[in-house]
Amino acid sequence: MSTALTGTATISALRIGADAGAFRLGAAVRVGGRQGTVVARTLARVLYDVRFADGSILRYLGRGEVEPAPGA
Helix, strand or coil, rough: CCHHHHHHHHHHHHCCCCCCCCCCCCCCEEEEEEEEEEECCCCCEEEEEEEEEECHHHEEEEEEEECCCCCC
């Protein structure tokens, strides 16, 4: 396998993401009963930063801590 092919495969995997059920930036979510918005996401290990209406941000939340907001 050539280096170019390996590089292309790696970039494609990162672009698609390892978790097909991952939240997109701007997605409405709930964390501990509070509704917020995903404002950042890591790629290597899927973690989220979520901003709430009061301006506070919780950082590096795992997928198990974040759920879709009702109606989203």
